[in-house]
Amino acid sequence: MLERVINTVERISAAFLVVVTALTFVSVILRYLFAWGLPDAYDVTENLLGIVIFWGIAIASYRDEHITVDLFWSTLRPGGKRLLDVFATIFSLVCMAAFCWAMLDKVGSTRAAGVTTMDLHVPIWPYYLVAWTGILAATLLTFLKLLTIVRPAQAPAGR
Numbered sequence: 658m659l660e661r662v663i664n665t666v667e668r669i670s671a672a673f674l675v676v677v678t679a680l681t682f683v684s685v686i687l688r689y690l691f692a693w694g695l696p697d698a699y700d701v702t703e704n705l706l707g708i709v710i711f712w713g714i715a716i717a718s719y720r721d722e723h724i725t726v727d728l729f730w731s732t733l734r735p736g737g738k739r740l741l742d743v744f745a746t747i748f749s750l751v752c753m754a755a756f757c758w759a760m761l762d763k764v765g766s767t768r769a770a771g772v773t774t775m776d777l778h779v780p781i782w783p784y785y786l787v788a789w790t791g792i793l794a795a796t797l798l799t800f801l802k803l804l805t806i807v808r809p810a811q812a813p814a815g816r
Contacts, residue, residue, distance in 0.1 A: 663798070669791075670709055670715075677709060680695070680698060684698040696777050697777050700774040704781065711760075711792050715795035715798050718753070719798040719799065719802050730742075739806070746799065750803055756795075760785070767781055
């Protein structure tokens with residue numbers, strides 16, 4: 658079940674990355690071959706890239722696929738490593754939760770301000786909302802990671 662959620666989050670991030678890549682490619686081709694640009698291509702690409710990054714944070718945080726420095730951790734005994742992992746994950750969870758709260762506030766203030774794109778005047782706040790859901794996913798996945806560290810998988814009965 659959890660692996661299915663993780664795969665879904667990865668697919669969402671990948672889909673947004675495909676859209677960013679395609680939009681950039683089409684925009685460049687139109688600009689250089691026909692001297693014409695897509696309206697709001699820059700604004701849309703910029704906001705979609707933010708969404709990709711925020712959804713990518715969720716996966717990188719859960720799978721420990723981010724940059725780490727294990728110089729201190731590698732010198733500890735298994736109990737110390739586990740304790741440091743719990744502390745680091747709690748710290749990450751607090752940071753993600755604060756980021757999630759701040760981003761939700763940013764969604765509301767952007768909506769209230771009526772910020773739009775330059776050419777077509779498309780509201781920006783829906784992009785921020787989708788990005789916020791990525792940070793919400795990161796917060797929830799960090800909480801699930803904490804649970805897996807605190808309550809490791811139990812050995813099968815009878816052993």
